[in-house]
Amino acid sequence: MDALYREALNTFGGLLEEARASAEPEPTAMVLATADGKGRPSARAVLLKAWDERGFVFYTNFDSRKGRQLAANPQAALLFLWKQVRQQVQVRIEGTVEPVTAAEADAYFATRPRESQLGAWASLQSQPLDSRATFEARYADYEREFAGGEVPRPPHWSGFRVVPEMIEFWYGAPFRLHERQVYARREGRWAKRMLYP
Ligand SMILES: Cc1cc2nc3c(=O)[nH]c(=O)nc-3n(C[C@H](O)[C@H](O)[C@H](O)COP(=O)(O)O)c2cc1C
Numbered sequence: 001m002d003a004l005y006r007e008a009l010n011t012f013g014g015l016l017e018e019a020r021a022s023a024e025p026e027p028t029a030m031v032l033a034t035a036d037g038k039g040r041p042s043a044r045a046v047l048l049k050a051w052d053e054r055g056f057v058f059y060t061n062f063d064s065r066k067g068r069q070l071a072a073n074p075q076a077a078l079l080f081l082w083k084q085v086r087q088q089v090q091v092r093i094e095g096t097v098e099p100v101t102a103a104e105a106d107a108y109f110a111t112r113p114r115e116s117q118l119g120a121w122a123s124l125q126s127q128p129l130d131s132r133a134t135f136e137a138r139y140a141d142y143e144r145e146f147a148g149g150e151v152p153r154p155p156h157w158s159g160f161r162v163v164p165e166m167i168e169f170w171y172g173a174p175f176r177l178h179e180r181q182v183y184a185r186r187e188g189r190w191a192k193r194m195l196y197p
């Protein structure tokens with residue numbers, strides 16, 4: 001693996017550990033930005049569930065707004081804002097998106113609490129919902145359907161892996177004299193440079 005990419009991943013891993021050890025309430029929470037086929041952006045929080053040299057993985061409903069956007073336009077940006085680490089740290093990751101394999105999604109789904117597994121069946125994520133009772137009735141239906149057995153992974157629920165082309169580490173400093181270290185891949189090679197804050 002490219003030495004600079006390895007350095008960026010090591011830096012990310014170190015900062016994530018610092019965030020876990022800090023008072024940060026949701027160290028793995030990240031903002032995911034996507035855009036539709038016309039380039040109109042949208043953003044929402046998701047949780048980082050796996051990461052390694054292949055990229056950064058989150059799980060979701062593929063029929064959701066983000067799922068449809070990523071099907072039409074498989075590019076994404078991720079943002080971690082760790083306010084409790086050092087003097088605030090922001091990590092920005094941009095790249096292309098690919099679905100994880102069915103085997104990887106199955107393995108992760110199997111580790112989820114049963115209630116979350118049933119929720120993945122019950123939620124028609126991002127579709128209009130007329131009442132809370134409708135959602136609760138759907139949940140109860142799936143509880144009955146899968147009673148006494150394992151809950152299989154819904155076909156519309158899986159993971160996306162963001163394959164990074166850019167990783168920026170932003171370190172807060174007094175008087176807005178922050179530090180920005182950017183790693184970017186161009187024509188297969190990683191380069192590192194600083195940006196003015
Ligand atoms: C801290 C936090 C973590 C979240 N994690 C996830 C997640 O991992 N997957 C997911 O589908 N939605 C997650 N959500 C809900 C999303 O923010 C969002 O409401 C939902 O996925 C629908 O987004 P969409 O309509 O743009 O597809 C999370 C919300 C918060 C506040």
Ligand SMILES: Cc1ncc(COP(=O)(O)O)c(CN)c1O
Pocket residue numbers: 047059060116
């Ligand atoms: C709809 C949805 N899916 C997935 C997640 C990921 O979190 P968890 O793995 O803890 O369920 C969240 C977190 N709030 C969520 O709201």
